[in-house]
Amino acid sequence: MQAQNQDAQEFQLTLVLIKPDALKLSLTGYILSQLSETHTGLRFAAAKIVHVSRRLAEQHYAEHRGKPFYTHLINYIMGKSHYPDLPHRRRVIAIVYSGYDAVNTVRRIAGPTNPHEAREKAPGSIRALGTVVPIKDAEGRLISERLDNLIHASATPEEAEREIKLWFTPTDIMPFMRIYPTDYAQEHYYLSEEGLTTSWRPGCYCVVAAGELVWKSDLEALRLWRQGKPTPISLDAVIAKYLINTEQTPAE
Numbered sequence: 454m455q456a457q458n459q460d461a462q463e464f465q466l467t468l469v470l471i472k473p474d475a476l477k478l479s480l481t482g483y484i485l486s487q488l489s490e491t492h493t494g495l496r497f498a499a500a501k502i503v504h505v506s507r508r509l510a511e512q513h514y515a516e517h518r519g520k521p522f523y524t525h526l527i528n529y530i531m532g533k534s535h536y537p538d539l540p541h542r543r544r545v546i547a548i549v550y551s552g553y554d555a556v557n558t559v560r561r562i563a564g565p566t567n568p569h570e571a572r573e574k575a576p577g578s579i580r581a582l583g584t585v586v587p588i589k590d591a592e593g594r595l596i597s598e599r600l601d602n603l604i605h606a607s608a609t610p611e612e613a614e615r616e617i618k619l620w621f622t623p624t625d626i627m628p629f630m631r632i633y634p635t636d637y638a639q640e641h642y643y644l645s646e647e648g649l650t651t652s653w654r655p656g657c658y659c660v661v662a663a664g665e666l667v668w669k670s671d672l673e674a675l676r677l678w679r680q681g682k683p684t685p686i687s688l689d690a691v692i693a694k695y696l697i698n699t700e701q702t703p704a705e
């Protein structure tokens with residue numbers, strides 16, 4: 454029991470996303486204040502404003518692919534639900550908080566996933582200020598619902614690692630707070646219309662440059678890909694972070 458408590462108190466990183474509904478409702482200041490060091494003892498390790506690409510959204514919510522609410526969830530995190538006609542307003546604020554028991558601390562302040570449940574069971578939580586949006590078909594029949602719950606918070610330390618490595622490059626995070634292994638890339642990797650490549654052609658975008666500090670797990674996936682072997686994480690999960698704010702979504 455004591456060992457369990459000690460584990461739960463370890464130094465952790467956790468990912469918070471201030472979602473498009475929170476930005477639209479101007480709740481950013483309130484959320485930052487609820488999560489401030491005075492309230493939580495946690496410190497900022499990294500932060501950025503992200504125009505969420507479909508690639509990043511689908512990787513972030515990969516576990517929900519195929520569920521009835523999936524399409525609405527992707528549109529929500531991409532900002533399309535709240536800004537259908539204003540692509541330039543579609544963004545989330547991605548923040549890494551660091552500290553002891555960071556994951557549970559932020560989850561507690563965030564509250565239950567469903568805002569209706571949050572209102573009943575955790576009235577002071579951030580998600581108690583969210584809403585549940587009914588989704589109807591062309592005939593007005595209820596087909597699904599969207600949980601506009603204002604923030605994302607990593608659920609476990611393992612999930613935090615996967616998510617932080619999906620949204621942030623190592624150099625986005627200040628060195629003293631980087632707890633996941635990194636290494637230097639030894640090759641260039643480019644994205645062309647045909648996919649990933651290691652040789653430059655006109656129109657290619659450089660995803661990772663030789664000499665760049667990257668997550669070791671990304672390098673391992675790229676190494677296996679080079680050998681034609683299955684990769685433990687998808688290539689989209691590897692490259693999405695290196696493309697943040699480079700991809701526009703004009704057609705969407």
Ligand code: GTP
Pocket residue numbers: 517522526565566597598599600601602604605606607608
């Ligand atoms: P996040 O912090 O956003 O990851 O939420 P969570 O960890 O509390 O929940 P989970 O990871 O299971 O789900 C991710 C997101 O999918 C939620 O924030 C919701 O927006 C959405 N979601 C999850 N479960 C449901 C559901 O049963 N119905 C609907 N409509 N949306 C859901």
Ligand code: MG
Pocket residue numbers: 606607608
């Ligand atoms: Mg979750």
